[in-house]
Amino acid sequence: MNLTVQDGLTALTAKLAAGGIDGAGREARLILSHILDTTPDRMSLIARDPLASDLLDRALGLATRRAGGTPMSHILGHRDFWGRRFEVTADVLDPRPETETLIAAALAVPFASVLDLGTGSGCILLTLLAERLPARGLGADLSDAALAVARRNAAALGVADRARLIRSDWFAEISGSFDLIVSNPPYIAAEEMPALAPELSFEPRMALTDERDGLTAYRAITAGAGAHLTPGGRLMVEIGWQQGAAVAELFQQAGLSGVQILPDLDGRDRVVSGQHPG
Template sequence: MSQVFGDLVQQAKDALERAGIEGAAREARILAAKAADIPVDRASLSFQEVVAREAQSKLEAFIASRVLRMPLSHITGTRAFYAHEFTVTPDVLDPRPETETLIETALESDFQHVLDLGTGSGCILLSLLAARSEAAGVGTDKSPRALDVALENAARLGVTDRCLFLRSDWYSDVEGQFDLIVSNPPYISAQEMENLQPELTHEPRMALTDEMDGLSAYRGIIPGAGAHLRPNGRLLVEIGWTQRTPVVGLYEQSGFTDINITSDMDGRDRVVSGVWQGA
């Protein structure tokens, strides 16, 4: 007996609900579409379509992985972020909606040359370059595998000719000055790691935590930014929602002006920005 796409969706929904996966209905459509090789945006219109026999076994493998709390993006291989879809692997941080606040804040002002520290999948840098056709940028990361993912995403977005990816520990191998520096550094403390969602155990730990108090990355990024910013250049960093006071303090101590906090869609402090007036 032939099976239709709607059966796959229901099977996935039931399994994910039993496992306590939040948003089971949405994820079921995505996993079933991946298994049946149907575009996700056509899922709702395809419930009566007959699917290939191998779609069932593919879906069962996807469900088994998701029940073990493998992130959905690691199963599908992609994540929608801001205005684009990015390749995602276990070697990079899974882009999250709250990080889009960083993109929106950066795009409030002009820039020609941007530096993204700890670029991971490249989603921040590449989203900015795609939105500003006249801009170019550099992305750095300590992980060569992450840089491979970023290069793949640059090709997906058609901006390869406007970006350079470097293996670098923050500023260690960076040369030149920029109009804008952005970063979503590891800001989860070692203590907080114990209570995070199980999906995060599948992501690169060094992209999540500094194994200390969650502030060590800022202690390197913020004081070092002046050497790489042009006068009136901006530094934007994503923060954890409890880190406003110590991070703003680092901006003040490092000589930044016009320091602002931008909240994410949930009303939590998410991005700190400041202007560098020059030494």
């Protein structure tokens, strides 16, 4: 039997739908375009082209993993974020659209130096450096494996000469002051973990939860921020949508001024911002 690309899409869609994947047709195009080294929007143009059986087998293998809950970013090995492609592995948190709220807020203020605490893939730090020439930045993380991913992303995006990446437990190994400090820390409370979407079980647990009330990281960050912000510098953190008031209070207790809670595109609290009174 001579298989076509359309036959492959049909088979992949059926497997993904049987696995309960929403948008099975869209994800089938993502998987097959990945195998064929093309783009999803070309699938309709090449639908009648022949498809080798071994390529279909490879695609079906990926679809089986996806139906089993593996995130699409882990299958493809990347995630697009703020218009750029970032390598993603099981060692880092998958960049998410809501984090772009933090990027937008940061780019709305002046800065020449930035510190990213818990940098993971580097998507926040490296995006800010790519958007703001000639700013320089420091990214810190406890995971050596995550730092390795961030270094590869920095090189791929051409900002490695302006990004330093080090192992640090929040501010423990940090010296100097920065115009901007950003972070998307682990903010899910331990009691909330069992109810999370199955896909999140494939991500590093230490990037998701503090194993306590979800506020541990914010206490550490706000306590140390004042000593590492330039006069007038800003601290901005991503939060869980129900944490706005609690995190804003920590900002105020730390002496930060102009504290704001910013919503994401869905209208949910997503970023808390404050300024060193300097």
